[in-house]
Amino acid sequence: MLKLRPQPNRTTLRATAALLSLLLVAGCGNSAADKDGRNGPKGPAKVGYIIIQPGTAPVEQQLPARISAYQMSEVRPQVSGVIRRRLFQEGSIVQQGQTLYQIDPSLYQAQVSQASANVQSARATADAARARASRYKPLAEMEAVSKQDYTDALSQARQAEASIAQNNAALRTAQINLRYTRVPAPITGRIGLSSVTEGALVTANQTDPLTTITRLDPVYVDIQESAADLLALRRSLSAGGTVPTTASVRLKLPDGSDYGFSGVVEFSQVVVNQDTGTVTLRARFANPQSILLPGMFVTAQFAQAVNTTAFLVPQQAVTRDPKGNATLWIVGTGNRAVQRVVVADRTMGQYWVVTQGLAAGEKVITQGTANLRDGAPIKPVPASSAQKVGPAPKSPSGSR
Structure with missing residues (x-):
């Protein structure tokens, strides 16, 4: 006995037709994508480069420093006797020669x-x-x-x-x-606390001072530089490419703010401290508002020399590898990307100061470095060009 196959209803037919239409459209889309090259191989990446030349860069340092008084005098009596009067106000400014105490x-x-x-x-x-x-x-x-x-x-x-x-x-x-018997001020400056009062007996050349006077404008800043850094600087000066400069010093205060005045290094000590292995550089600073106080620790920023053979490379062109080495990309022979390890241990504004690893006239890639591979073909254009620098454009689609 023959069994008849059930006929599909209208709902099933409509669903089947819709599915076939979607598959046909997807197939046509993939074919068009293959033909216009979207999933095919890309052309050389377009990158922006700059041509570098050696320039001048100050050899800047940040070193710990301490404030010292420009002048400090401990006031002592030169004759013995009883103090009859004290003729100054503690904490005030006294002038040289002004009488401070009157001895009987x-x-x-x-x-x-x-x-x-x-x-x-x-x-x-x-x-x-x-x-x-x-x-x-x-x-x-x-x-x-x-x-x-x-x-x-x-x-x-x-x-x-x-x-x-x-x-x-x-x-x-x-x-x-x-x-x-009239004890004068030996220097002009701010006077401190008095260790004696009226009626006290003092003796000639006693150990304890009667008071202390400190001159706070200007002040000295004693900078500590390691002997190793000083030797390296002298070697670079003797080797050429680095020239000495007048060291203009800036200061950072203990709260991190910048001190408004700059100073000049006056001299360098000729003896290395045996305990710390450092050499003291002394700078002088104006201190009209008495912000800098003796004993205060600050950070000195200054340049002892100028490197005349350094290369200034934009910061976006330099990256660091897992070992911490500075690397950048250059345009190699045949317009191929070449990764280069350089020495860039400090910045100056928006640039890295590169001291080793580059030569004058080389093309450093500053744009389009995200997906570069060493040795890959590239299409370099000047970084200042108005053209948009980015991935290579897709090949034109073929006609069906």
Whole structure:
């Protein structure tokens, strides 16, 4: 007995027709994509390059530094006595020669009076001795007195003259000690705390100072540079390609902000510190607002020399490999990409300073480096060209 196959309904037929239409459209699309080259091999990548030439780049350094006072003076008494008055305000600015303390002058005034009287007495004695010697001279010539008596009289006159000089010296010493009862400021600057009060007994050349005066404008900045860095700099100067320069120094304050004034290195120490292995460079800075204080730690930024053979390469052209080496791409022979390892250990603005690995006139690729492979063909155009630099354009589609 024959069984009849069931006939498909209208819904099934419609679904089958829709599926066939989608497959046909997809097949035609793949064929067109293959023909216009979208899934086919691409042409050489278009890249932008610059031609590099050697330029000048300062050899900049950032080194630790410490502020030192331009002048600092510890005030000590030069005579002994009791402090009668303090004539300054702590923390104020004092001028050189200004009286800071008044020591009781009574004893020293008496010494001046005594020394003055001794001078007058010595002068009177000298006058009498000179008169006696004058009277003995003609008598000795007439042999009315012995020559020995004349010689003794002449000697006494000369001793009296010497006594006058001795007493004059003692008078000057007493006058100086009297002047020292007024303790002056040896320098101009800001005065600190007073270690004594009125009524305190002080002694000449005592160990503890009465107070300290510090000059804060200008100030010194002592920069610590390692001996190894200094040797490397001197070698580069002797080898050529690097020239010395006047080191203009900038400072970063402890809070990270820039100090508004720049300074100049004045001298370099000729002795290496045995404990730290560093050499001290001293710079001088203006400090009108007293922002820099002695003992403050800062960071000094300065250039000791200028490299005249360095290459300035835009930062976007330089990358780092897994080992940390600086690499870039150049246009090689036959318009092929060549990856090059260079030495670029610092930046200057928007450029890397390349000191090794490049030659003058080479073409460094700065645009379109994302998907480059070493040795791959490229289509280089100047980076300043108005053309759009990017992946190679797709080949034109063929006609059906």
